Amino acid sequence: MQIVPPALERLVADLTRLPGIGRKTATRLALYILRRPAAEALGLAEDLATLHASIRMCGRCFAFSETDPCSICSDARRDDRLVCVVEEPGDLMAIEKTGVFRGVYHILHGVLSPMDGIGPEELKIKELYDRIKEQETAEILIATSSTVPGEATASFLMDQLRRFPVRVSRLACGIPMGMDIKYADEHTLARAIESRQNIDHI
């Protein structure tokens, strides 16, 4: 008994392949798209169809971009001696939104995960070393996530980068802004205590 029309079922199956979208959500989205005017579905279809053709990777920082080098790498106002190493393009966007970072980026496109067969060769790590050798670099800010694989990747990089004459830094860990201390998890709180900062009284 076919209760979902095949054309709808195909769309549901496509959407179910996206991360974090189960069959229920996919069905809800597909029915929503069907109820909206056809022009909206066609617009989304068009943007999906042109996505890969329009976007390449920046050959310097490996960000997704329509130009190579990307707009950040080619911006003369950015300090290219300060390189922020992130896991994914989404991390770059999150940092850019803060508006406080004036350096450039290097995107690893993943984290070390030996269980999944992802070693240093699968990430843009050799390219990071090449970059440090080829252009003047003062500081590498490691901004991997504070997850187990993110921390492992950071440790590996911190260890390897010792052989280069660059300053290596990491994002600070601690209590998130606006969080009540009693709701902070014990690992975060422990890290915040260990990394406590001195206050200079005048």
Next chain:
Amino acid sequence: MQIVPPALERLVADLTRLPGIGRKTATRLALYILRRPAAEALGLAEDLATLHASIRMCGRCFAFSETDPCSICSDARRDDRLVCVVEEPGDLMAIEKTGVFRGVYHILHGVLSPMDGIGPEELKIKELYDRIKEQETAEILIATSSTVPGEATASFLMDQLRRFPVRVSRLACGIPMGMDIKYADEHTLARAIESRQNIDHI
């Protein structure tokens, strides 16, 4: 400063228009699609582009279908004298999945919501009356959601259907299967007590 390439930004904007998808989720999905092979994005684009052209509404029950009448309405094994009234096509799919309902459906395509300007004329309610008049109907099972607008729509229908010689029933409300009573909300528990069922001891 353009940090998101325009082609990616267009896709993020499209996805943000879908229900329950905010900018963060849309960005995550768009980056995922970009990292996957272009063929997958093209497949999704194709299925979106053909969706509206392939699917129409069944002229009898108003379900989405590739045929008119739909596969349920044209199935001789279904009892067309028992009509289950639901809000949306997704509700039909949920009921079909149970496998216990052997009647046919009538999809209202919404709920009464005077605040949003949705009265009986905006829903397929007149079509329901026409159906009852034109074909032999023994029972109308009202299966709107147990939400405020769903209940209001059910009350309206129960009142209006009194003028037709049909039995009118509603889905039972009560404790969900597998739920611990102490976690049931007070309204559900109150309804379960009011609708308590007699047990016949042999």
